[in-house]
Amino acid sequence: MTSDKPFSDRTPNALGGYPLQRPRRNRRTNWSRRLVAETSLTPADLIWPMFVIEGDNRREPIPSMPGVERRSIDLIVEAAREAETLGIPAIALFPNTDPKLRTGDAREALNPDNLVCRATRAVKAAGLDVGVILDVALDPYTSHGHDGLLVDGEIVNDETVDMLVRQSLVQAEAGADVLAPSDMMDGRIGAIRRALEADGHAATQIMSYAAKYASAFYGPFRDAVGSGGLLKGDKRTYQMDPANGDEALREVALDIAEGADMVMVKPGLPYLDIVRRVVETFHVPTFAYQVSGEYAMIMAAAERGVLDEERAMLESLAAFKRAGAAGIFTYFAPRVAKLVG
Ligand SMILES: NCc1[nH]cc(CCC(=O)O)c1CC(=O)O
Numbered sequence: 001m002t003s004d005k006p007f008s009d010r011t012p013n014a015l016g017g018y019p020l021q022r023p024r025r026n027r028r029t030n031w032s033r034r035l036v037a038e039t040s041l042t043p044a045d046l047i048w049p050m051f052v053i054e055g056d057n058r059r060e061p062i063p064s065m066p067g068v069e070r071r072s073i074d075l076i077v078e079a080a081r082e083a084e085t086l087g088i089p090a091i092a093l094f095p096n097t098d099p100k101l102r103t104g105d106a107r108e109a110l111n112p113d114n115l116v117c118r119a120t121r122a123v124k125a126a127g128l129d130v131g132v133i134l135d136v137a138l139d140p141y142t143s144h145g146h147d148g149l150l151v152d153g154e155i156v157n158d159e160t161v162d163m164l165v166r167q168s169l170v171q172a173e174a175g176a177d178v179l180a181p182s183d184m185m186d187g188r189i190g191a192i193r194r195a196l197e198a199d200g201h202a203a204t205q206i207m208s209y210a211a212k213y214a215s216a217f218y219g220p221f222r223d224a225v226g227s228g229g230l231l232k233g234d235k236r237t238y239q240m241d242p243a244n245g246d247e248a249l250r251e252v253a254l255d256i257a258e259g260a261d262m263v264m265v266k267p268g269l270p271y272l273d274i275v276r277r278v279v280e281t282f283h284v285p286t287f288a289y290q291v292s293g294e295y296a297m298i299m300a301a302a303e304r305g306v307l308d309e310e311r312a313m314l315e316s317l318a319a320f321k322r323a324g325a326a327g328i329f330t331y332f333a334p335r336v337a338k339l340v341g
């Protein structure tokens with residue numbers, strides 16, 4: 001490769017070389033490694049996703065996600081208290097809706113007393129220094145498991161956006177601090193932003209799942225919220241093709257222009273190149289989601305004794321920080337916060 005730049009500008013640290021340069025010197029001792037560390041993971045980097053079920057004092061294990069439970073609202077409040085104690089700034093709530101309430105028109109999404117709205121009110125009533133993030137999408141409420149309305153075999157965009165706007169207002173009214181549209185319909189950030197402004201919710205933040213890929217890594221999540229068995233087909237007409245990177249930048253640009261306060265890339269580890277490109281291009285708070293399948297992979301490998309669970313967990317999360325993420329959604333959140341807090 002040729003370059004007009006002088007050699008010293010192209011390779012600023014390579015002049016001299018061995019034995020004057022011995023990069024291992026800085027790594028020799030623990031204190032020195034800590035001193036030169038470029039990034040660090042703290043509890044303030046973590047967002048703790050939780051699954052909500054009906055009932056009282058109820059917890060249910062999720063077989064594909066060892067160590068993760070669905071919790072009734074009272075236990076969600078307890079977990080939110082734990083988040084505050086651990087210094088975790090925000091939780092994300094996902095409802096496991098009664099199958100009888102899942103319909104073609106997803107009307108339960110608009111019920112101000114639906115499970116996730118009740119959970120949000122209960123957490124907010126506890127007066128904690130913990131933000132509540134809610135997904136905006138129809139998949140917990142549709143009988144077919146899609147994030148949008150299905151008409152003649154197609155997920156229709158604009159009719160779905162109308163529903164998402166109404167769902168957003170219901171969720172903001174319930175006290176959600178951050179709305180996180182995870183549906184990948186076009187134009188929904190602008191429509192939601194305008195509705196929040198007009199309806200007295202100008203302070204409600206929007207964290208857009210701006211670059212969300214049609215991924216195989218969401219399987220365990222769909223078990224956890226009970227939509228997996230229902231899903232007809234796949235989500236490739238609205239979630240992004242894993243082959244694409246430039247398209248993610250166009251999606252993020254649109255969502256910022258439409259009024260997103262923060263953006264997200266999802267899944268996490270397989271898409272850290274996208275996180276880095278978004279951070280460097282837009283300089284907005286950029287989050288990443290270490291999704292259910294990523295969690296399950298580490299846990300399954302550890303269970304089989306092929307890797308060290310705790311080290312793999314910490315290393316995977318350090319990678320998000322190195323890529324430039326402002327924060328990480330991770331099912332490891334409470335465990336990690338205890339280790340790094
Ligand atoms: N809109 C639904 C939603 N919100 C978050 C996740 C995945 C989270 C995870 O896998 O941990 C999904 C699944 C999907 O799009 O099918």
Ligand SMILES: [Mg+2]
Binds near residue numbers: 185210251254255
């Ligand atoms: Mg978009």
